[in-house]
Structures are given as C-alpha cells and as structure tokens.
Amino acid sequence: MRALVIDRTGGPEELQVREVPDPLRISDEVLVRVVAAGVNPIDAKTRKGNRVSQAIEHWPVVLGGDFAGVVEEVPYADHPLRPGDRVYGMGRVPRTSGSYAELIAVSSLSVAPMPSTLTFAEAAAVPIAAMTAWGAVVETAKVHDGQRMLVHAAAGGVGAFAVQLARYFGARVTATCSAGNRDFVASLGAHRVIDYRSERFEDVAGEQDVVIDLVGNTADDTGTRSLGVLRPRGLVVNVPTGSWPSMAEEAAERGIRATGYSVAPDARVLSVLGRLIDDGAVRVHVDRVLPLEDGAEAHRLIEDGHVRGKLVLRVAPDPD
Ligand SMILES: NC(=O)c1ccc[n+]([C@@H]2O[C@H](COP(=O)([O-])OP(=O)(O)OC[C@H]3O[C@@H](n4cnc5c(N)ncnc54)[C@H](OP(=O)(O)O)[C@@H]3O)[C@@H](O)[C@H]2O)c1
CATH class of the missing domain: 3.90.180.10 (Medium-chain alcohol dehydrogenases, catalytic domain)
Incomplete structure (x- = not known):
C-alpha cells in the first residue's frame, strides 16, 4: 500500500x-x-x-x-x-x-x-478532536446547565468541538482565541470570546466553574493563570500531556481540583457524536x-x- x-x-x-x-x-x-x-x-x-x-x-x-x-x-x-x-x-x-x-x-x-x-x-x-472534547467537557467536567466554562484554544481542533459541546449541554461558555478567530468562535456558540493577545483572560473572564485547558504552560503560563479564574473547588482539565508539570501542586495550594485527560478510541462516543453532527447540533x-x-x-x-x-x-x- x-x-x-x-x-x-x-x-x-x-x-x-x-x-x-x-x-x-x-x-x-x-x-x-x-x-x-x-x-x-x-x-x-x-x-x-x-x-x-x-x-x-x-x-x-x-x-x-x-x-x-x-x-x-x-x-x-x-x-x-x-x-x-x-x-x-x-x-x-x-x-x-x-x-x-x-x-x-x-x-x-x-x-x-x-x-x-x-x-x-x-x-x-x-474522531480524535471530538472524542477528546467529549472526554474533557462531558465525561470529566460533567457539563450541565448554567455551568461556567472557559475553553482555551477554542479555534483549534479540540477547542472548536469543546465550545459546541459545552454550549449544547447548557454551559455558559467563555473562549480564548486570537482576534482573527473571534467571529468563528462566536459562531460555534461561545457567549464571550477573549482575544488572548490583547487581553489577559483572567482580568475579564469573571469567575468560572471549569477551565478546559488546551494550552497549559507552553504559552504565557496559560495553565497557571487559569487557576486565578476558578471558584474555590473549581476544576481545571489540562489536555496537552506534559504541558504543565506542576499543575497538581499549584492547584492544591489554591483549593482547585485539577486533572489531565487522555483520549481513548470509543465507538459508542463516535456514534453519539455522529448523531449530534447529523442533527446539526455540532458542526x-x-x-x-x-x-x-x-x-x-x-x-x-x-x-x-x-x-x-x-x-x-x-x-x-x-x-x-
Ligand atoms: N491528551 C490527549 O488525549 C489529547 C488529545 C487531543 C489533543 N491533545 C493536545 O491538546 C492540544 C490542543 O489540540 P488541538 O488538536 O486542538 O490543537 P490545534 O488544533 O493545533 O490548536 C490550534 C489552535 O490553538 C490556538 N492557540 C494557539 N495558542 C493559543 C493560546 N496561547 N491561547 C489560546 N489559543 C491558542 C490557535 O488559535 P489562534 O490561531 O486564534 O491563536 C489555534 O486555532 C495539543 O497540545 C494536543 O497535542 C491532547
């Protein structure tokens, strides 16, 4: 072949x-x-x-x-x-x-x-991007009506699905991306879009229940700074493996729950995602x-x- x-x-x-x-x-x-x-x-x-x-x-x-x-x-x-x-x-x-x-x-x-x-x-x-978004937003963060969720890198592969799933299940979605992607991310259903290059997200996002962190500390200490927007006992789900080695200690010091996430192939999740896509709920x-x-x-x-x-x-x- x-x-x-x-x-x-x-x-x-x-x-x-x-x-x-x-x-x-x-x-x-x-x-x-x-x-x-x-x-x-x-x-x-x-x-x-x-x-x-x-x-x-x-x-x-x-x-x-x-x-x-x-x-x-x-x-x-x-x-x-x-x-x-x-x-x-x-x-x-x-x-x-x-x-x-x-x-x-x-x-x-x-x-x-x-x-x-x-x-x-x-x-x-x-498959990989949407199953990762499902795993982080639905299975790990247990997305629900009214939950305040900040999604970093919302214009990327995982982020675009994460925003749509969070919105579909009733979360109040704040998302970060650069200025050129603002309209795209808003069109996915984000209630509020923050240009991470011109604003510090922690100054404008307001208190959040969950951060879906698709960046970690690989850029501008995004992971560490995310702790500052979470309510006490809020949750950060850090997806890029190895991107924030000190996450557990830093989160514990601030009384925040923190976890990584690793995607697993799962035909059942793919079938559910397929239904959401065919129904027009996810694009x-x-x-x-x-x-x-x-x-x-x-x-x-x-x-x-x-x-x-x-x-x-x-x-x-x-x-x-
Ligand atoms: N653990 C797992 O199982 C798993 C599974 C899937 C992915 N991942 C990891 O998760 C990360 C995201 O994956 P992906 O497929 O979504 O990547 P991707 O599609 O390559 O992400 C690209 C997006 O990142 C945005 N971005 C770049 N720097 C940013 C910053 N500082 N703040 C906010 N947004 C920023 C860009 O938006 P702008 O152009 O607007 O800047 C771009 O749209 C990767 O590190 C990947 O390896 C892990």
Missing part, C-alpha cells in the same frame, strides 16, 4: 510517501480502506521524538491517528460492520500502524459508521485538505499552532 512514513524521528522532512506492506488484520480488528486522515498535534510530536515515539518498535512507521474510509474486511461474517460500510475512527499509533496510509487495521471498538451528512474529509477531522470545520504528498507541509502548519478547526490529508479519491 501507499503510505506516508518516517524512518526515524526528526523534522517534517522525514515524512515520505512510499510503498509498504499492507497491515495484517487480526482478531476483532476491521481493515479499513482510508480515504482521508486527520492531522493532529500528537502526530507531529511523535514524529519529532516525544515520549510516545519511544513505543515505536518497527521502522518505518506510519503515523496518523484518525481516519474516514470504507470497510474492507470484518472479523467474521455476521459482524455488525459490513464490507463497503463508510466508517470513521481512531487508531492507536504507534502501537498499531497509522492512518496516513491506504489501509489501516483497527479494533472494531474504535470504529463507527460515518455521519451521513459529512464528506470523508470532514469525517476524518472528527465540523476543515481548515484545509492537503494531499498525502504534502504531509510535511501539514506537519509544519500543525506545529505552528494556528490551524482553525482541522487539517486533513487526502489519502485516496472519494469512492463512488
């Missing part, structure tokens, strides 16, 4: 399109013919050699977590998924080979029917679709940190 691979960790130029052996489908896995693959910051971090990359056992490695495509093989004849079904889902790179490739083998528990109102490119933009914004050959450019853009919504790689033409 054709795949975008790396032979070693390093810069975006390490990404090369090449023929590699097809993945072997085993046990409960489905084999999916990938049409489009989402690009996520973790792909670039792994390519660069972060902690996750230390789990790579064989080279070359195919990166890429999420995908949309068509089922090629199922585990057994009466499986609920059928060959030809349009699906979207999330792999477990680098434990298994990734989605920047024509074929991916993934647990059937990681795959759900694609939302019928989306194109393949739009569907590939959903998907794709910033750009690039061909697989432009993987290096996609990684440069994602590392720059200012993608609006999602970046997607086209792996194959849409099937008829």
